[in-house]
Amino acid sequence: MKLSSDMNANNNEVVALHGEGRLTGCSSDEEPGAKTTFFSQNEIPVQLVSNRSSEFIHRYFPLATVDSWNDWKWQLRNSINTLEGLQKIMKLSEKEIMAINNLKGRLPMRITPYFASLIYTTGYSHPLRRNVIPVVEELLQHSNEQSDPLHEKSFSPVKGIVHRYPDRVLFTVTQVCSNYCRYCTRSHSVGKLDKLGRQDFEKAFAYIAAHKEVRDVLISGGDPLTLTDETLEYLLSNIRAIPHVEIIRIGTRIPVVLPMRITDNLVNMLRKYHPLFISLHFSHPGEITEECANACTKLADAGIPLGSQTVLLKGINDNVPVMKELMHKLLMIRVRPYYLYQCDLIPGSGHFRTTVKKGLEIIKGLRGFTSGYAVPTFVVDAPGGGGKIPLLPNYIVEHNSEKIVLRNYKGVLCEYPEK
Numbered sequence: 001m002k003l004s005s006d007m008n009a010n011n012n013e014v015v016a017l018h019g020e021g022r023l024t025g026c027s028s029d030e031e032p033g034a035k036t037t038f039f040s041q042n043e044i045p046v047q048l049v050s051n052r053s054s055e056f057i058h059r060y061f062p063l064a065t066v067d068s069w070n071d072w073k074w075q076l077r078n079s080i081n082t083l084e085g086l087q088k089i090m091k092l093s094e095k096e097i098m099a100i101n102n103l104k105g106r107l108p109m110r111i112t113p114y115f116a117s118l119i120y121t122t123g124y125s126h127p128l129r130r131n132v133i134p135v136v137e138e139l140l141q142h143s144n145e146q147s148d149p150l151h152e153k154s155f156s157p158v159k160g161i162v163h164r165y166p167d168r169v170l171f172t173v174t175q176v177c178s179n180y181c182r183y184c185t186r187s188h189s190v191g192k193l194d195k196l197g198r199q200d201f202e203k204a205f206a207y208i209a210a211h212k213e214v215r216d217v218l219i220s221g222g223d224p225l226t227l228t229d230e231t232l233e234y235l236l237s238n239i240r241a242i243p244h245v246e247i248i249r250i251g252t253r254i255p256v257v258l259p260m261r262i263t264d265n266l267v268n269m270l271r272k273y274h275p276l277f278i279s280l281h282f283s284h285p286g287e288i289t290e291e292c293a294n295a296c297t298k299l300a301d302a303g304i305p306l307g308s309q310t311v312l313l314k315g316i317n318d319n320v321p322v323m324k325e326l327m328h329k330l331l332m333i334r335v336r337p338y339y340l341y342q343c344d345l346i347p348g349s350g351h352f353r354t355t356v357k358k359g360l361e362i363i364k365g366l367r368g369f370t371s372g373y374a375v376p377t378f379v380v381d382a383p384g385g386g387g388k389i390p391l392l393p394n395y396i397v398e399h400n401s402e403k404i405v406l407r408n409y410k411g412v413l414c415e416y417p418e419k
Contacts, residue, residue, distance in 0.1 A: 050290060056117035060089050069113070072261035076178060076226070080111045086133070090120045099134035106348075107187040109134060110180045115257045118289070127284045127316040132179050137351035144383075147188035149345040151385035160196050160204045164387060168216035171204055172196075173235060177223040179257040181281075183311060183352045185344045185381075190222055205238045212244045218279075220251035225261055229269055236273045248273060251309075253281040259295035271302040280335060282308050284317055285325045293333045300334040307338035310376065312362070314354045320365035327366070327374040337376040345383055356380065356391065364393040368409025 049057065049066055057064055061078070068074040080086050083100045086109075092100075100109060111119075111132050119129045155164045162170035175190050184190055196204075208214050217239050224232065239248055254261045270276060278299060282288070300306055308330050310317065317323055327337045340363070343353040359378050366375045379388040397413060398405035406414045 052289075053114070053117050053291075056113070056120060060120075061113060070260045072258055072263070075112045075114055075258055075260060078113050079178065080113070080116055081109055086111070089116060090122075092133075093124045093135075095136040096124070096133050098136045099138055102139055103134060106138075107180055107182070107184060108191040110177065110191070112178050112258050114259065114291070115179055118286070125315065127313075128286050130313075130316060131181055131283060134182055135351070138182060138348040140350060141347045142350050145345045145347045145349065146383070147347060149383050150185065150381055152186075154385055158203045158207045159200045161207050163207075163211070163214075164385060167213055168218065169208060169211075169214050170218050170220055171208075171235075171239075172221050173201070173219055173224050174222035174227055176221065176226045178226055178254065178261075181253070181283075183313060183343055183346070183349055185346060186222075187346050201235065201238070205242070208239065208245065209242045215244060215246040216249065217245055217247075218249040218251060223252050223254060224250055225252045225254040225258075225266075229266055232266075233269050236270075236276075240273050247275045247277060249277045249279055251279045251281070255280060255292050255295035255299070256282060256287045259289075259291040262295035262298050264298070267298050267302045270299075270304060274303060277305050277307065279307050279309055279338065282310055282326060282330060282335070283313060285322065285329050288326075288329045288333060296333040296335055306335040308335045308376070309339045309341060310337070311341045311343055311352075312354055312359050312378075313343060313352050316352075318354045318358055318362070320362055323362050324366060324370055324374070327370070327376070331371070331374055337374060339388075340376040340378045342378070342380045344381055360391060360393050363391075364409075367393070 049069055053069065057069055061069070064074070064078075080089070083092075083097065086092060086100070103109060109132070115128075115132065119126060119132070122129045152162045152164075152170075155162050157163055160172050162172065164170070172186075172189075174195055175186075175192065176195065177184075177190060180191055208217060219235060219239075224235075227235075236248065239245055280296070296306060310323075310326065312318060317326060323340075330337055340359065342356055342359055343349055345353075363375065363378045378391050380391060381388050395406050395408070396404065397407050401418055403418055404416050406416065408414055
């Protein structure tokens with residue numbers, strides 16, 4: 001966060017920054033900024049940390065400098081991925097402990113220190129906590145759940161490419177994420193499979209180049225923004241060099257879980273490959289912190305259109321007030337609500353899934369009652385690879401060759417002639 005005249009840079013806010021040189025550096029000489037950094041009372045760095053982060057750093061990363069906290073690679077190296085590591089910062093329920101102890105062969109757990117600072121004082125049912133900490137219900141598989149419910153493997157002609165729709169392809173360039181969401185559609189592969197190599201990338205480029213109908217490439221994963229700037233530019237430059245590719249999209253959750261990854265260097269590199277779009281993933285208004293907002297601002301200021309894809313999740317965002325607050329906050333940080341997804345039928349997702357009826361109720365509670373920009377398209381990504389199917393509440397009362405009778409958001413009937 002930039003230091004500005006209206007920022008409340010009080011003693012609490014900069015507790016980790018100055019005062020008698022108590023902050024002594026990182027826990028490893030190999031970490032960025034590992035050398036001891038001291039700040040005098042009159043010397044405050046341009047980049048501060050929030051009150052919340054300062055308290056968290058003071059308690060659990062006392063040797064970390066502000067520079068290291070704001071270094072995305074430090075965040076990845078210090079991610080929490082074990083039961084012991086998580087128990088050091090928060091009290092866990094029996095359900096959580098049992099689930100974490102039984103993750104072998106399943107979607108692993110990984111939480112960045114930044115995101116941990118948002119949840120370490122929360123109760124067991126807190127929405128942000130449920131996003132990333134497994135519970136025992138995750139171990140239960142229902143008969144209608146599948147490891148690859150969208151049958152992406154069936155539509156994969158070469159490693160990393162999913163070609164389901166006529167004019168666009170999905171390009172999964174990594175299986176790594178900075179946080180692993182417990183309802184991940186690709187839980188069968190994310191965090192488990194070997195990363196793609198240069199040879200795999202070259203075969204993917206060749207496939208796209210050979211299929212002139214492909215005008216849109218969505219780079220996804222895993223999370224592509226966990227890759228280095230150099231690797232990302234290698235991918236983007238090769239795709240942009242294909243004449244018939246019109247637009248490139250990147251799917252990421254990084255601004256939500258690792259906002260310090262959105263560096264000036266990254267943004268300056270991305271802006272070279274317009275038209276470039278970024279699809280973000282938000283699930284709850286509590287994710288939109290000052291750090292997250294600043295990351296989105298950087299991307300938007302670079303001329304990159306931002307859209308949000310939200311999964312409908314039971315007990316997290318499955319009511320109109322929470323969903324409306326999320327959509328409003330997204331617009332305030334220049335992120336356009338795009339899709340609201342019905343939760344996919346992945347193994348162990350029963351405790352997250354709502355009924356489709358619930359999703360329709362939420363759209364009905366948004367449409368007309370708030371800005372059209374704040375209303376996402378509700379879709380079911382059809383099991384078996386049927387693709388995204390948009391759903392709307394039933395606004396049609398009667399339709400014949402003479403007229404169509406419609407019901408508006410207030411329930412008032414309106415008639416429009418067909419002749």
